[in-house]
Amino acid sequence: MVSGIFIIKPMVPIGNIPMMEHVVNLLKRNGFLLNSSGGEVKGTREELLQQSSTMADIVKIKFIEGEFEIPSCYYEFAHRFRDQDGKLYSGFIAKSADKIFESTNFYKKDN
Template identity: 55%
Template sequence: MERVEQLFNALWQDYTQRLCPSAGQVHDLLEEGEPLLNDHIALRTFNLPQVGLDRLAAPFIAIGYKPCGKYHFEAKKLYAEHFEHPNPLAPKVFISELMVGQFSSLLQQTVRDLVNQVPEEAMHDPAFLYGGRLWELDYATYELLSAESEYAGWLAAHGFGANHFTVSINQLEQFTEIQEVNHLLRHNGFVINESGGEVKGSPEVMLEQSSTMADRVPVNFTDGVREVPGGFYEFAKRYPTADGELYRGFVEASADKIFESTNQ
């Protein structure tokens, strides 16, 4: 587990410093003397050979993770897989990729131009997972991509890193319902993602989720610093399946709305 902890600590440092500075405040609100249990993280990429889902999965597979589920998001033109470690306490990993070929030729060419700047050797060091942007980008290109795909704009601006960590509600003692957590967060000034409802999912699908809306964070574009949506924090409550074990997968309809936590 040591290698798992090292990788997630590095991802957490990048997430809290660069993408979601408010995560520390969420921790302070929810922590009960025990470290919060992280249900899963999510990573984004483009489905191009240099940076595709398999490249992001490789460092996790090297430390024992295995692929466990596949997901399709037709409207957003995304494909995703989730990975689990044999140790049930290790966070799950949800990796999605943008199906670049399904977009306009302008977006395709723009994304290819960005990805072609990535040095091949960078992708062989697991540190790329929390290395941020490996290409140059101006603000107009960010706006152009965002207009066609919010996901493409976000990924172009931030590069690689966890767009969210997820608090496992099952482990908390003072809260048993996601609504209670949302109420506490709202009371402390956080905005909750209400796309598809404040709580996504239900006991019937064995998973309930909610999330904050992304922090606005400064990004260095080639023509100056601008504030754009960064990372967000998610909350998940899992229900037991017929065998009594907590459900371990993801629900496409819910995940589809969680993606919108980074919308402008």
């Protein structure tokens, strides 16, 4: 497993930002490539969780067999909402989680 040299997926809570779309727009304006699988924003307020993530950077790593480009780490952003009892949602949404993991899919890096 090559990812042992990276922090694979730090998660950034955004509870004080009113809308996930603001985070997405800020990231895009600053040149970050976002994971659009399942939409740039996954989940809804009604599901009590919205998530977005950057795509993993492509880095060159030296192996015994040679130097190869591989996906490194990505950042996940999560907005957890409170339920009707006022408790912060602590679960995850399976259909969103599998899309978030696509952030490490290999893609052609534009130079």
